[in-house]
Amino acid sequence: MIEPLIYAFSAPGRCGASLPALDVPTAETLDPALCREEIGLPQVSEVDVMRHFVRLSQMNYGVDTGMYPLGSCTMKYNPKVNEAAARLPGMSRVHPYQPLDTVQGCLQVMYETQRMLAEIAGMAAVSLQPSAGAHGELSGVLMIRAYHLAQGDTKRKVILIPDSAHGTNPASTAMAGYEVKQVATDTRGNVDLDDLRRFMNDELAGMMLTNPNTLGLFDEQVMQVARLVHAAGGLMYGDGANMNALLGIAKPGELGFDVMHYNLHKTFSTPHGGGGPGSGPVACTAQLADFLPGPLVVCDEKVKDCAYRFEMPVRSIGRVKAFYGNFGVIVRAYAYLRMIGADGLREVSEIAVLNANYVAARLKETYRLAFERTCMHECVLEGLVEGAEGVHALDIAKRLIDYGVHPPTNYFPLIVPEALMIEPTETESKESVDYFCEVMLTIAQEARENPELLHGAPHKAPLGRLDEVKAARDLILTYQDNA
Amino acid sequence: MIEPLIYAFSAPGRCGASLPALDVPTAETLDPALCREEIGLPQVSEVDVMRHFVRLSQMNYGVDTGMYPLGSCTMKYNPKVNEAAARLPGMSRVHPYQPLDTVQGCLQVMYETQRMLAEIAGMAAVSLQPSAGAHGELSGVLMIRAYHLAQGDTKRKVILIPDSAHGTNPASTAMAGYEVKQVATDTRGNVDLDDLRRFMNDELAGMMLTNPNTLGLFDEQVMQVARLVHAAGGLMYGDGANMNALLGIAKPGELGFDVMHYNLHKTFSTPHGGGGPGSGPVACTAQLADFLPGPLVVCDEKVKDCAYRFEMPVRSIGRVKAFYGNFGVIVRAYAYLRMIGADGLREVSEIAVLNANYVAARLKETYRLAFERTCMHECVLEGLVEGAEGVHALDIAKRLIDYGVHPPTNYFPLIVPEALMIEPTETESKESVDYFCEVMLTIAQEARENPELLHGAPHKAPLGRLDEVKAARDLILTYQDNA
Amino acid sequence: MTFVPHTRAQVDEMLETVGVESVEALFEAVPAAVRFPALDLPPALSELELRNELNALSKANENLDDTPSFLGAGSYNHFVPSLVDAIISRSEFYTAYTPYQPEISQGTLQAMFEYQSMIAALTGMEVSNASMYDGATSLAEAVLMAWRMAKGKRSQVVLAGAIHPEYVEVVRTYIQGMPLELVSAEMDALTVDTHTAAVVVQYPDFRGEIQDIATLAEAAHAAGASLIVVAYPIALGMLKSPGELGADIVVGEGQPLGNALAYGGPYLGFFACRKKDVRRMAGRVVGQTTDVHDERGFVLTLSTREQHIRREKATSNICSNEGLNALAAAVYLSAMGECGLRQVAQLCYHKAHYAAQEVAKIPGLSVVNERPFFNEFVVHSTRPAAEMLEAVRARSGILAGCDMARWGMDAHELLVCVTEMNTREQIDRLVDVLGEVLA
Amino acid sequence: MTFVPHTRAQVDEMLETVGVESVEALFEAVPAAVRFPALDLPPALSELELRNELNALSKANENLDDTPSFLGAGSYNHFVPSLVDAIISRSEFYTAYTPYQPEISQGTLQAMFEYQSMIAALTGMEVSNASMYDGATSLAEAVLMAWRMAKGKRSQVVLAGAIHPEYVEVVRTYIQGMPLELVSAEMDALTVDTHTAAVVVQYPDFRGEIQDIATLAEAAHAAGASLIVVAYPIALGMLKSPGELGADIVVGEGQPLGNALAYGGPYLGFFACRKKDVRRMAGRVVGQTTDVHDERGFVLTLSTREQHIRREKATSNICSNEGLNALAAAVYLSAMGECGLRQVAQLCYHKAHYAAQEVAKIPGLSVVNERPFFNEFVVHSTRPAAEMLEAVRARSGILAGCDMARWGMDAHELLVCVTEMNTREQIDRLVDVLGEVLA
């Protein structure tokens, strides 16, 4: 059943909330010229608001519904204790401008999270300011820029990005005022060193690299890449979206990266919230630490009752958001990190990688692997089935819905035709991964025997396939547009 | 899709929870002869437990899903603030044997709830001990028994119950050791006074009456009934399941009842929880107050820091449960009562009654009303459609599911053929009630034109009609029985 | 705030459809003299004001997140994984009624079926109902069931050894109208004979001791009586199941399985028995069946035992039970599982024994249990328990245990409970403070 | 606890299928020298231990349930109805990713469409995106959008009057690599000319004052520049909408709409503009369409503006936004609705004016705002603000406001914010204590 818009439950004068009566004398009323007439909000009872959103929620699929192997998104289980943690009154009912001695608990959470993230990265310092991965990228690239300028080096205008990179990489680079140059991928899925060498000149500001890359492959020559870039005077930026493969496996700092971001909403189990909020802390080497966005939390144990305070790095690129960071997300990641511990982190990555390789092993006879190598935490298939030429990755993706599984990422990375990027994560059991593989094999058979089943999929979702062209043409973007 | 049993997600050695390591020296281990081998519990990961129960929940319908006009159950909206209230650490993390000065907040909630419930009942005292309506009934009938015995009156062996009564009434009476005698209902749906008079003798212990009764009708002669019973030396028990019609409309104490119970999980908005927990406080007149189950909360404002304490009524029938009552439910009812206030309570009943009469008015041309009178908070129809003789109340009920509405109570009260007992409650908007009425009218038409549609209903539920005979025959009551 | 969504205009429209002038006119059946009474209630609060009020009330209590506690005696401070609340907060579960419409209640029904399965496993019995009000009422219902099993011909119920006094009180309340009498007896001085309908024993008993259930079962069965065991479900993570030891009915308080302390309720009574006796059992039961498409599904079954069908001849008057608490127990048992429950039991056992050993070293205190115990034990003190508890609290904030005098027992005895929630630090601190108090 | 469900046996089976000897063997691509580094991290905690730890951290903070506060300045202590959390805690909402698969994401998509609709109404604009990171980044993105609207040919952005200093800092950070410069100017001394890409104004401004937006809009438009208004959404429950007053882009902090204070985040930036400019807008947008069965549904649309399609030519790099916060805002606006939001605004206005009037009576204090204000005002004090705040807190625990020196402004000024959460009792107490402190 289609759920009506919230406005359908509206009646004039109805209100879904109760507020106290005014308990002070009324002031002179504001000049009517400054005041508005109608706002245009719906007028709905509390029960109808609740039901509306409950019914809407039932049209959604989440990690708590079933397997969500959305490549590059690390849709692992979101522990429920994290949700409880973020709702503690001392975490949620705290104003950002309270005196520091009334928020030492908040600052301790931030300080220790900075430290743990620095340790995992093998880097010197961390800023928790950025709100998401892309925000971290922008911060990091601005740090690279500030660093070069601080060296008096104004020629460097180019940032290199592999052709497999996520769209935010070039977009962030451009926002920082840099020119983007694309580097090719070699036949093993690594950065093509020959192509890379073409760009080794004094215009090079740096390179953004995701490792493991978006093909799910660990770049075997990453240290060589870093050496080349460093030799040319450039800096290495690490897109940490895929850190779920590297926890306790390798420290980006030791691989040659100078600055990187994390996605707490991927690697560290904070929920995606249907598109956010995220948190994208930046980590960097000592060389770049002064340029971090701030403020950071520092600790001086000598100060009684107020050991933690904020400090702005001396040559900071500045704030990238108001206040300090997505604290509520940071609390969840802190809780997760404290539960996992060092050994646990390595197990997380090991099993994430095992699950992906297991999927690849079970499916590779049926679907072509983009690269025939041991993959990391995700594997990329070509979503094509021999003997079913009219069937596309999209059809396979939609058909998975009918089996109660969320589709993998498709049509990304762009360099793989009909890509299906599968990231099971470590919290999927063998049984769950087996179910997924069996469904994928069944679908391949269906593709050959009954391709219409796939073209028409999904059949068991709240809606059938949606017309995106119509949406872009009609541009109905609000309730008001419907009128 | 069918959800597998939780055991399907089990694998040996898996655990969905984490516990601290032992931080004390191990003691001598217990004699192995006292220790068990396997327990036989499933072994499931946290994510799989979460998903399993999330998916199960999605197969359920609740008040938060849509209209739930289940007669006699008062399925009104459960305000979300009540849920938050019950989860405050000072409400949920409190042990029943803490020293009294550490639980004054709990006792205040109980004390004020006792007072508010006494006021609404027009009675002298309230005990919050009983866990549900039936538990309140048992308590109240035992109080009647204790009262008579205290008078030295040992002849009284009979409790009268109208033929329209809920099954718990005779069952509770029997548990208290009384003989049940059934009184007829007259043509206006009232207690048949002539029939009643037959039982007016010195064997009469009392009468249980639901008012409004289970036909949704206010007994017009209730005061006369009470006078008759009292004259014969009996006491009047009020089954308060239908109090949602009487808040601020009439006080049971003033109608002639001596003792009654409330269902906090009906009238006072606490959620039903898929079958409980409830709370069934008993209220009574001063005459019976000494017999209440206890302990009760009393207040002595002179005692500094510990004004509230417990007291056992002097001639109490005893405890009816361990500890004090379903405190978590009481907190929710307290929160509700504090939000509603006196005027609000009357509005609640007024609109509850208006909604029910409106349904009756809109449907009475199509479905026969059991009694052609102004009803109270619910109306009872005969679930039969002219010109569709093969269609039963059950078919209509099941067909409602396809329209996204929970079926009304059916086959109760037993004295109405094919009863459909509809209780919209006051939190259903006119729009919502209109939708229900329109669906009922549509179904009547379907019954005539396409009865198979109804016989086969529901068509859009997670499952089709279930075979209850098979369940009772096979008696598969556990996972183990499946083996 | 009344949560009434009606606008004035809608009320008028509806009155017109109904054909009355005013809302008041709907109430003419109510005798005019008592119609529309004034209610003397506190003024209505907005949600904002209410929340302030509730916060203040909550803060007027001490809670066990902040206060170290060794209180037990029927209500236990065990760890509840966060996911339990995440699940029981799902609207579809907690805002549903009893699953009378199985087609749209499979969530509740299947969860109850799983609950029954896990309770059966834990107790070592064949069947379980879908919950009773609490441990005490569950025992009362068990006594009534045993009486029915004896066809009403045996009038005595023997309470063997130390049983929770409030449970005994509740049984007494329940049977006051019945031709039944309760006889309390020491474990070593029991008389079980042809008058005995049932023998009741607590496991571990009220003083924490692990009694010899098997021997008792033999004695009861030899006399044709039933054995009812009141069990502590966490202890069953370690101890032989009552079923294995010969129990006929196993009941108990399910609160320790994932339910909040909540100042004593809502809790849940679990209730398990043999399949052959299931038709005499009280309470709702879920059974497996199939739907019209032959899909596996669940329904309430055996309802011919119940009040809504059998009325005064029903096996009990119970209607609403403790569904959501049983759901919490099912989630808890699923999440802890075989290993987790075992581990909780081990933690309780070892911590309690460590505490007992250290407490016993303090001059003036002794642990008086003579049999093996699980996680509760009785401490005898030279000073009155009440005084000591107060002194410990004043010094440390610790709630050191329950004063046995609360139940009219020895005023120099203290019931101490240790669970996985008590850290060694807390135990050591308790021991230190007890030492100071007695010095 | 790692939440890894694999048993040892399963790992072995999987390794065999994969065809490697050990898990370690999967990592041979990682240079051996840096493979498997030791991590110096605190030891793993069980959930129970973690909860104790988190409770302690939470208690190490003061929270506004317990502490009366007059802090505002971009983060506002407004009432959040309990149902907001009940809804955003629904698993299907908060554990979903960005709705890339619309067939199984209609919940998120429709909620976002409703959010867009309500933000458009509130701001008086035609379209809204589905959220930005926060108010400050929303402003930065608005500045970049205005620059694009000026086809990159205008290099100046005029910051008119008092704008939140942290917002200005964020804009400065964002544009440091761009050919853009920021010019701050008093409201009565603005230069807007052909170099001006945009004029930015805060409404009410940082000092709480209601500036004359309409006149500013005229000035900006006369010079061919865009007007960007940074609005406080609660004030829009009372004040003329920026759209009505001529704004081209309206941004702001959406936290006051049903989101927790959460020590500064996660919040959400709202972002609204005219429909004709929508292709230059940053961020995700949901549009209405139909499915193959012609049923109404929603999808992400206009994605050709976005990074995953347009890459370095995208209108922004933003990918994850603040979806769940936007959901909270949608629920809040639905629950409050027309009447509720209006009432909140009225409560804020009248309480703030009462407080200002009483504070102004205290010798040594004055309210320095010259224009009408909404619910924030600036108090000048003869004693340094820092000293005074500290003294008030020491006496009463009240957080009386923000010291303007925090942002390098007048150290004798205090920014005071009053909302519906402040009772008269709190205000009166504040006034009393201020009087005492200044006596």
Ligand SMILES: Cc1ncc(COP(=O)(O)O)c(C=O)c1O
């Ligand atoms: C490889 C990669 N880089 C960057 C991002 C951007 O992260 P965010 O959405 O947190 O901005 C993503 C997100 O999907 C990603 O997969």
Ligand SMILES: Cc1ncc(COP(=O)(O)O)c(C=O)c1O
């Ligand atoms: C009229 C009536 N009486 C008594 C009861 C029993 O109440 P409870 O289920 O709380 O025991 C009910 C419950 O449906 C009822 O409707």
